[in-house]
Amino acid sequence: xxxxxxxxxxxxxxxxxxxxxxxxxxxxxxxxxxxxxxxxxxxxxxxxxxxxxxxxxxxxxxxxxxxxxxxxxxxxxxxxxxxxxxxxxxxxxxxxxxxxxxxxxxxxxxxxxxxxxxxxxxxxxxxxxxxxxxxxxxxxxxxxxxxxxxxxxxxxxxxxxxxxxxxxxxxxxxxxxxxxxxxxxxxxxxxxxxxxxxxxxxxxxx
Amino acid sequence: xxxxxxxxxxxxxxxxxxxxxxxxxxxxxxxxxxxxxxxxxxxxxxxxxxxxxxxxxxxxxxxxxxxxxxxxxxxxxxxxxxxxxxxxxxxxxxxxxxxxxxxxxxxxxxxxxxxxxxxxxxxxxxxxxxxxxxxxxxxxxxxxxxxxxxxxxxxxxxxxxxxxxxxxxxxxxxxxxxxxxxxxxxxxxxxxxxxxxxxxxxxxxx
Numbered sequence: 415x416x417x418x419x420x421x422x423x424x425x426x427x428x429x430x431x432x433x434x435x436x437x438x439x440x441x442x443x444x445x446x447x448x449x450x451x452x453x454x455x456x457x458x459x460x461x462x463x464x465x466x467x468x469x470x471x472x473x474x475x476x477x478x479x480x481x482x483x484x485x486x487x488x489x490x491x492x493x494x495x496x497x498x499x500x501x502x503x504x505x506x507x508x509x510x511x512x513x514x515x516x517x518x519x520x521x522x523x524x525x526x527x528x529x530x531x532x533x534x535x536x537x538x539x540x541x542x543x544x545x546x547x548x549x550x551x552x553x554x555x556x557x558x559x560x561x562x563x564x565x566x567x568x569x570x571x572x573x574x575x576x577x578x579x580x581x582x583x584x585x586x587x588x589x590x591x592x593x594x595x596x597x598x599x600x601x602x603x604x605x606x607x608x609x610x611x612x613x614x615x616x617x618x619x620x
Numbered sequence: 621x622x623x624x625x626x627x628x629x630x631x632x633x634x635x636x637x638x639x640x641x642x643x644x645x646x647x648x649x650x651x652x653x654x655x656x657x658x659x660x661x662x663x664x665x666x667x668x669x670x671x672x673x674x675x676x677x678x679x680x681x682x683x684x685x686x687x688x689x690x691x692x693x694x695x696x697x698x699x700x701x702x703x704x705x706x707x708x709x710x711x712x713x714x715x716x717x718x719x720x721x722x723x724x725x726x727x728x729x730x731x732x733x734x735x736x737x738x739x740x741x742x743x744x745x746x747x748x749x750x751x752x753x754x755x756x757x758x759x760x761x762x763x764x765x766x767x768x769x770x771x772x773x774x775x776x777x778x779x780x781x782x783x784x785x786x787x788x789x790x791x792x793x794x795x796x797x798x799x800x801x802x803x804x805x806x807x808x809x810x811x812x813x814x815x816x817x818x819x820x821x822x823x824x825x826x
Binding site for chain 1: 621622623624625626627628630631633634635637638639640641645647648649650651652653654658660661662663664665667668669670671672673674675683684685686690691692709710712713716717
């Protein structure tokens with residue numbers, strides 16, 4: 415693609431570096447910004463720069479935060495006896511947006527992956543063990559929910575954390591794996607279907 | 621959607637103002653930028669700001685430009701006897717990327733639309749007439765190709781320009797409308813199909 419201006423070319427190149435945005439979309443966005451008044455571009459770039467330079471991470475759970483500790487760890491309505499362990503921020507946001515969970519989180523920042531050279535020391539496991547031992551809120555943690563990806567690396571990490579927590583007086587659980595709500599049995603992969611039978615939930619007879 | 625940080629919320633709000641980008645995509649892009657090192661965000665925002673503040677428009681054809689006149693008007697290999705009139709920048713870029721046209725352009729910056737209050741004075745028609753009368757390159761313009769949208773407004777503008785050019789010693793043509801290459805006849809709308817029969821192209825018998 416040829417561009418009539420180096421400025422446009424640079425903008426298109428930069429925008430198309432973003433995931434899922436190709437040259438055509440980048441050009442469309444560039445021309446859109448060019449059509450808008452200057453303040454539109456200025457407020458967009460300011461928000462992005464401010465995000466990148468001012469963002470902080472919660473000292474307790476490693477969630478993004480505007481201050482030293484995040485709004486979840488500080489929240490009065492959160493159940494501080496529960497900690498949900500997630501791989502990264504998108505997972506935390508996804509769980510938050512279900513409005514089903516009121517406990518705390520712990521963001522690992524990755525999962526154990528020997529192939530990529532990521533060991534237990536590279537991710538935030540040590541700080542998880544510490545906060546269970548000495549809860550910053552003063553309230554004892556009774557359950558750790560592992561909400562890690564259903565991959566080999568996720569399972570390895572879950573296994574590692576479970577073993578580390580055996581020494582502590584805390585229950586460990588993992589999120590249920592099975593057929594998605596509304597999902598068809600015949601189109602579900604065998605591993606998921608197999609697991610969903612093994613980990614079946616009993617209807618109470620009482 | 622709830623966000624754990626005002627900075628993330630602001631970035632998502634700004635990004636989702638772009639056309640075709642919803643909150644979910646905006647969040648994905650925001651988290652992506654957060655994962656990357658700071659220079660990635662800085663070079664993106666710099667390119668956008670520089671584009672918006674430094675961009676200039678060609679004094680001859682109103683194309684975007686890095687200097688007073690654009691690279692097309694300045695180009696040695698361009699046929700300066702041809703001017704292709706387009707509504708706006710994306711159309712110019714689309715024609716350029718066909719690699720089929722080597723003449724000059726004239727960007728109107730819109731089309732005549734009485735409903736939206738856009739008259740002939742609001743768009744760059746006067747400068748078109750002037751450059752035909754006094755070609756900045758010194759070479760006489762022999763043909764003006766109208767490449768305007770096939771809408772009522774586009775047709776009105778084409779008609780207006782054609783009438784204005786009747787007084788000048790210049791040929792006027794319009795881009796062909798018809799079935800797209802590879803298009804199926806049965807799925808083409810009646811107006812296009814009807815026009816394509818009326819404006820049929822004769823195979824030379826010679």
